[in-house]
Amino acid sequence: MTVADDGDVIEQEIRVAAPPEAVFPYFTDPDKMRHWSGVDHELEARPGGVYHVDMGGGHVIRGAFVEVAPPHRVSFTWGWEGEDQVVPPGSSTVEVTLVPDGEGTIVRLVHRGLPAAAAPMHRAGWTHYLARLAVAGTGEDPGPDPGIGAG
Amino acid sequence: MDAALRAIAEPHRRQILRLVADEELSAGDIAAHFALSRPAVSQHLRVLVEAGLLDQRREATRIIYRARPEGLDEVRSYLDTFWSTGLRRLRLAAESEQRAGDGAGGSRPAPRATTPSTARVGRETGATRKGDDRGRRR
Numbered sequence A: 001m002t003v004a005d006d007g008d009v010i011e012q013e014i015r016v017a018a019p020p021e022a023v024f025p026y027f028t029d030p031d032k033m034r035h036w037s038g039v040d041h042e043l044e045a046r047p048g049g050v051y052h053v054d055m056g057g058g059h060v061i062r063g064a065f066v067e068v069a070p071p072h073r074v075s076f077t078w079g080w081e082g083e084d085q086v087v088p089p090g091s092s093t094v095e096v097t098l099v100p101d102g103e104g105t106i107v108r109l110v111h112r113g114l115p116a117a118a119a120p121m122h123r124a125g126w127t128h129y130l131a132r133l134a135v136a137g138t139g140e141d142p143g144p145d146p147g148i149g150a151g
Numbered sequence B: 001m002d003a004a005l006r007a008i009a010e011p012h013r014r015q016i017l018r019l020v021a022d023e024e025l026s027a028g029d030i031a032a033h034f035a036l037s038r039p040a041v042s043q044h045l046r047v048l049v050e051a052g053l054l055d056q057r058r059e060a061t062r063i064i065y066r067a068r069p070e071g072l073d074e075v076r077s078y079l080d081t082f083w084s085t086g087l088r089r090l091r092l093a094a095e096s097e098q099r100a101g102d103g104a105g106g107s108r109p110a111p112r113a114t115t116p117s118t119a120r121v122g123r124e125t126g127a128t129r130k131g132d133d134r135g136r137r138r
Helices: A020-027 A119-137 B002-009 B012-019 B025-030 B038-050 B069-105 B117-135
Strands: A008-016 A040-043 A050-057 A059-069 A072-080 A093-102 A104-114 B054-060 B062-067
Touching: A008 A119, A020 A040, A020 A093, A020 A104, A020 B069, A050 A072, A072 A104, A104 B069, A119 B012, B002 B038, B012 B038, B025 B062
Parallel strands: none
Antiparallel strands: A008 A104, A040 A050, A050 A059, A059 A072, A072 A093, A093 A104, B054 B062
């Protein structure tokens, strides 16, 4: 079974005007992460290390780092603490890839393994990429991939 | 939203949704995939229908089920927003830090909307202090 058969996938991409070396710690260093996500953190940036982000309001994200390869790649499992959570800890995985882009960085985030009836989303995803393949097949540049989530 | 989130928090119910994502199935067809009692399966089906995640229709003496995936759109859009909002904040923070660093190094001017030097110094010392006190503590 592929991952895509097992749940929904969210993809996000954004360009940051800073090099990967400067962007990477925002996913691994509590002092950086608090500028964009969560109010309290416990981050052990090594494979198997704790990924714990308290979002406030009783929403706590818990997971474990899977891969820590500065400055280009970091992945971690992701889920909400508590009983009967839609996305329990360990059930989904977030992969972050940092690609140099001039003096900046393309940050690509893929969140896999989300629970979903899924089939329609898979179709949307495939439609998105098949359309891009079609363009690429004509020799034209399909342009930077905005990701499925970007529409 | 809450009903849908609670409904899909249960693994059997997620499995039911996957079974009927692409094809319609009767309650009996669905129950055949599980080692659960029929009443237990029926209970799961009822929760899913009430949460707006399953459509049901009667065909002769059977009830046929099919996933109603738009019921899950809210989960997806919640997380979509969670990450897109987060990454925009990350960009602002990283670029602000980058400008501050460039400004100090003199390689690029650092246009800022508000009080450049004090904001920069304040944030950096604050971050350092936080790190010493509680960076890895919860």
